Amino acid sequence: MTSTRPPVQLVCLDMAGTTVHDDGAVLAAFHQALDTIGIPAGTPEHDTAVAHALATMGQSKIEVFRALTAGDEHFAQLGNQAFENAYDRSVDTEGVREIPGAADTIEHLRSTGHHVVLTTGFSPTTRERILRALGWHDLVTLALSPADAGRGRPHPDLLLTALLRTGTESVHHLAAVGDTTSDLLAAHRAGARIAAAVRTGSHTDADFATVPHTHVLDSVTDLAALLDTAPTPADAS
Structure with a gap:
């Protein structure tokens, strides 16, 4: 049977470890x-x-x-x-650098009609410093820190704030990607359609197995291909 679930419209991406490589x-x-x-x-x-x-x-x-x-x-x-x-x-x-291919992936997602929001546990000041260093201010739709949303991860506030700020109509249109179990828990608690882990950061597959998630990707660069398929709902594990 063909799925009638709506496509992803909002993609929330963690920063350090997911889109940004900071060498420890x-x-x-x-x-x-x-x-x-x-x-x-x-x-x-x-x-x-x-x-x-x-x-x-x-x-x-x-x-x-x-x-x-x-x-x-x-x-x-x-x-x-x-x-x-x-x-x-x-x-x-020392600078920061993107996870290889992250900027191209974000540009592709936006060119195909997705809102792309960066989320982080950093303060707004540090977040803005990173964005300036990477030249990413015009790359993303929005960037959010806990101070912008109420509570940080593993609470769902950052993701739900992104949903409200972008005017996305439902969490069923939301994909959230991160490199930690806290990212995945936040996505699950927000009811995201996709709660995907990436292997480019702090936590491992063994860590991811301890919390609900829908996918484990080698890198954020695998996300575009995933969005072209029919994803499983966020309550899968």
């Missing part, structure tokens, strides 16, 4: 931030904090630091600012 700058910035808040390298606390950072890749950075500091808002803000400063320095001195 996120984790390096976490190491510097942990030292700033008194969790130095070589301690069991540091190892535990790094493990938590890896497990929560893709989530709002301030929420990660709130968890690491047991809700101490002063130290959470201090750690988050240290992280942002370290990552910004990396962008300025």
